[in-house]
Amino acid sequence: MSPGIIGAIGIASLLLLLFIRIPVWAALALVGFAGNFILSGLPSALTLTGTSAFDVSSAYTLSVIPLFVLLGEVASNTRLSADLFNAARLLLSGVRGGLAIATIAASACFGAVCGSSIVTAATMTRIALPEMRKAGYDDRLATGSLAAGGSIGILIPPSIILVIYASIAEQSVPKLFAAALLPGLLLTALYMAVAVGIAFVYPDYAPRQKRASTRERLKALAGPWQFILLFIVTIGGIYAGIFSPTEAAAVGAFGSIVLGAIALRLTWRTLWQSIEASIRTSCMLFVIIIGANLFSSFMVQTQFPTMLADGASALNLSAPVVMTMIVLAYIVMGCFLEGIGMVLITVPVFLPLVVKFGYDPIWFSILVVIVVEVGLIHPPVGMNLFVIQAQAPDVRITSIYRGIVPFLIAPLVLIVILFLLPGLALWLPKLLYG
Incomplete structure (x- = not known):
């Protein structure tokens, strides 16, 4: 049996394991280990498993993950997101659909600090949903804006998924962060436009709110000063070349702790809860990455990506057709896979094909994050949709879908x-890096 066919069987086996709800890390590790064992023998497979675990756990570039996760947890527990939402709410008061727009704007800003879609969606649901309900907003518009706004967190830098992509594709993290900024801002504006459109087509979904005074608006601008400071120091430091992403994450995490303590919002209890949650999340991500490394090594040995590229060339498929097929494949996979799992499974397979057809791997990283974002909010199993319902169990899942x-x-x-x-x-x- 040729290595290419073994690779195809491996991918089919992986999808089957995921379909029957085997955890992503276990499915990746099982298929990767079994494939390496078949192709290289048991000693080589065991050695590769050990070195993969060591390489991932000791990788300097991946140390940014627990630091940004900690930054997001501390920012959430110190109600930084509440300040953001309150400022956006007052600035947009009097605009039809203003609370929905404020939710999306605050989610984008908060995501720009914490880098996690799930943390952003959960945090903003607790803060914004009661306010929108109090104002008479329909649950469909309220939850839709929360799910959409939460998903922006994986595109606007810093993005944990982009860090993981960089480690797989051997790309520069600062370049990926720079590439994501403009698309992230544009997507935020597009989500806002959708919210405005819904509010005008269905006025009963978003009753108009009383317009805040100029004094109240100016006062609101001073509220999220902690966020502004963290953003300038972390993201601005990366773009200016002052910090590496890992250094910026460390400074940001420490800064969020200091600012929370100064504002008397961070207790020893909340700090410990933030650290504990960060450890759990980071361990989960690192185990998945270790499994993905095994699977990626298996794919390299099978040369299955090369076989796909040769097959596409033999069928005379054009580059746009191939990319359209890849996008559709991601959207379908988003119905039953979570975002990080999708990236770790697909990038080793698709990236060589994409590069062969002349596309830039940095450009492809942004495309991947966007389609993963669609998966996070795409019914029936979008992760953000269930996160929102977990925070508001009285909202029917069908309302969130609609x-x-x-x-x-x-x-x-x-x-x-x-x-x-x-x-x-x-x-x-x-422009920034040449």
């Missing part, structure tokens, strides 16, 4: 724009 459907237009429009204008993702990295 609320998110119009917002799916925004990332699909951005995907089209990204194909037509690849410079949207590539201009800033070239």
